[in-house]
């Protein structure tokens with residue numbers, strides 16, 4: 504019986520794709536190896552969104568040359584870097600046998616069977632139909648609702664490596680979430696590059712979200728990612744309308760400057776973004792808001808950057824994923840004039856991090872003495888600890904209690920350290 508080992512880099516979509524890859528291999532008779540040294544096939548699922556992520560994943564591929572000398576597993580590069588660079592990766596990495604892009608995963612068993620060095624990077628129109636993923640995060644699960652993206656934000660490589668937007672049928676999504684709930688899963692995150700673009704006939708994302716939440720009232724429901732241009736009152740009402748839809752919204756602003764938002768091709772202005780965050784806070788008091796921001800986009804002046812800082816101060820996000828701009832060749836931004844020197848990008852990033860970390864700490868500290876519902880996700884790192892998540896997706900370490908993953912527990916919060924909170928069973 505052949506054994507596989509899989510390593511995943513990057514976003515939730517890659518985590519979910521890794522589960523599909525495992526499902527495809529298990530259906531073809533493969534079994535999970537305890538590590539790369541014991542595997543007949545080693546897969547690296549790569550991310551191309553930022554240069555650093557790509558370098559990290561390909562660095563791992565370089566290290567696999569050692570494993571290859573010892574045991575000779577078939578080495579496969581999957582994910583967005585595979586899609587981006589295709590067959591050139593076979594020339595660059597002699598230890599690699601196969602390069603397989605995200606829409607070609609179902610061909611993997613056949614490619615392995617053929618024993619020929621090859622690449623497969625066609626872009627498809629499906630959404631993993633017929634694949635039974637091997638879930639890796641019990642009691643939490645990702646459910647893909649849409650793949651691809653048509654937005655072409657000027658800095659982003661996703662539309663080139665993940666193809667055109669396509670949505671799954673609501674009945675397939677509902678069947679998947681019902682099966683997850685009956686298997687004991689208690690948190691479901693609906694995934695799409697831009698969930699707001701979801702559409703199947705007359706069903707848009709707000710209707711889909713409500714349908715899912717109604718179908719599995721025993722589960723908490725989340726979703727990522729929402730595009731600020733498309734986020735609006737309908738989705739806000741859908742969120743407010745069901746108690747099991749988590750009061751958490753990730754709404755990537757990317758910049759606080761109208762001039763830069765236009766250069767990014769984001770399709771909204773600062774005032775619109777601020778109005779939408781105010782609307783959702785008014786309708787869902789206490790909602791946890793998070794964002795993505797980019798420092799040092801081409802042409803970003805000091806004044807544009809201060810607009811980003813002031814957006815962070817004004818909205819006071821609970822959490823921020825902050826990055827320095829990273830050129831991705833083939834995107835519109837890579838050819839734009841006004842490149843900001845890397846040291847300046849880093850210094851702007853540090854200033855944003857300092858500000859957002861302070862806001863995150865201040866907001867987290869307000870939870871001290873409060874009792875929050877927590878979904879237990881597993882043991883903590885120390886003996887006698889459990890870890891879990893709040894509806895706002897805050898991490899909680901619980902001491903002095905024992906419960907299996909999938910248990911809901913009220914926890915009295917005693918302290919917070921950034922995004923991690925500590926407490927005891929209430």
Ligand code: SF4
Nearest residue numbers: 652654655656659661
């Ligand atoms: S919405 Fe923009 S940033 Fe998000 S995946 Fe699509 S192109 Fe990339």
